[in-house]
Amino acid sequence: MIVLHARPSPGFRAAVDRIFGAGVVVHVDEAAPLDEVAPEMTALLHVLTPVTREVIAAAPKLKLIQKLGVGVNTIALDAAREHGVAVCNMPGTNSQAVAEMALSLMLAVLRRTPFFDRRTRAGEGWTADPSELDSVGEIGGRTVGLVGFGHSAGRLAPALAALGARVAYTARTSRDVPYEYWPQEKLSAESDILSLHIPLTDETRGRIDPLAMKRGAVLVNTARGELVDEAKLVQALSEGHLRGAGLDVFAQEPLPAESPLLSLPNVVLAPHIAWLTPETLVRSLTVAHENCRRLFGAEPLLHQVV
Structure with missing residues (x-):
């Protein structure tokens, strides 16, 4: 299961469906917990809501945290290492x-x-x-x-x-x-x-x-x-x-x-939207899709941080 934890605009949602395929990505609002999807989550598309040690521990199938952006300070990197979860970002897209x-x-x-x-x-x-x-x-x-x-x-x-x-x-x-x-x-x-x-x-x-x-x-x-x-x-x-x-x-x-x-x-x-344009989202989702493909194909990931 690929999960997007964000509050996407209609254009963002359409871009996700266009790039990943309709219904492939499960959307969870950024204000909502990931409790219901955590047990089946294999890849998490992360925007700003912190990915804590507890979130990672509750997701035994999680293999990839894909930051839609550059900064990974909102991800518990030590916990990701301990649980064998890859963390990737995407320098240059925004x-x-x-x-x-x-x-x-x-x-x-x-x-x-x-x-x-x-x-x-x-x-x-x-x-x-x-x-x-x-x-x-x-x-x-x-x-x-x-x-x-x-x-x-x-x-x-x-x-x-x-x-x-x-x-x-x-x-x-x-x-x-x-x-x-x-x-x-x-x-x-x-x-x-x-x-x-x-x-x-x-x-x-x-x-x-x-x-x-x-x-x-x-x-x-x-x-x-x-x-x-x-x-x-x-x-x-x-x-x-x-x-x-x-x-x-x-x-x-x-x-x-x-x-x-x-x-x-x-x-x-401004409310942390410098990165957030439709053009950036398309570039970012394209990288995220490629990394998900590589993950499930056991290929080296792009821009791996952990």
């Missing part, structure tokens, strides 16, 4: 979508799109205090720092350069690319816009200190919320140390109703 979302968040913060959208809808778009326009800006002429230089950052960098930005990056090692390689401290201290493109690991958790960023900078996070010290982020935004932030991910998801981020006017928010 890179275009994530790069475009990062760019859109940069633009939305700099141009204050939500603020002017609300005023325009209320018939007040032409009556804002003229000083409000003093706080908009352009990407051109700014330094954009990319934390990590994987697939999504590699697609984003040339677009930023084409818009006139100075692009710098940090990574484990320098790359043969036409952008400046800086250490993390310099990148945070000197970037006008800092965009995150690294996985969440024990090493990277809490790596970004917003109060160590350049005053007046913008933080964009389409990677993982726990990369950032969120309490310091709220402080930096509230006190004006940061110009603004564009956030698609958070330390706790869904974002709690009492989160102070919800009331900050200089923040643009």
Whole structure:
């Protein structure tokens, strides 16, 4: 049994049936437990709901956890190893979508799109205090720092350069690319816009200190919320140390109703959908289908993490 644990849109469901075959994949809503299907589950298509040690132990026939995406921090990898369950991800399938979302968040913060959208809808778009326009800006002429230089950052960098930005990056090692390689401290201290493109690991958790960023900078996070010290982020935004932030991910998801981020006017928010486009889903499901075929054919799997 192949199980998709998610809350798929009608288009997502149609793509699953088109690629895997109608009725081949069992859909379980992301908010529902996997208890009923666990005993017969052989492959799990995983999106965001954590795959815990308990889930893996309750699925004796499980042979593959296929992440529809890149980050595997929501999977109990040690338990998968102990139970002989392969874990695979799919680097590169969502890179275009994530790069475009990062760019859109940069633009939305700099141009204050939500603020002017609300005023325009209320018939007040032409009556804002003229000083409000003093706080908009352009990407051109700014330094954009990319934390990590994987697939999504590699697609984003040339677009930023084409818009006139100075692009710098940090990574484990320098790359043969036409952008400046800086250490993390310099990148945070000197970037006008800092965009995150690294996985969440024990090493990277809490790596970004917003109060160590350049005053007046913008933080964009389409990677993982726990990369950032969120309490310091709220402080930096509230006190004006940061110009603004564009956030698609958070330390706790869904974002709690009492989160102070919800009331900050200089923040643009999205519900962890940077990766989620119909185009990404087709690419992802194609890889997942191939890995399921390989699993049942006893062939080497693509992008195996465990």
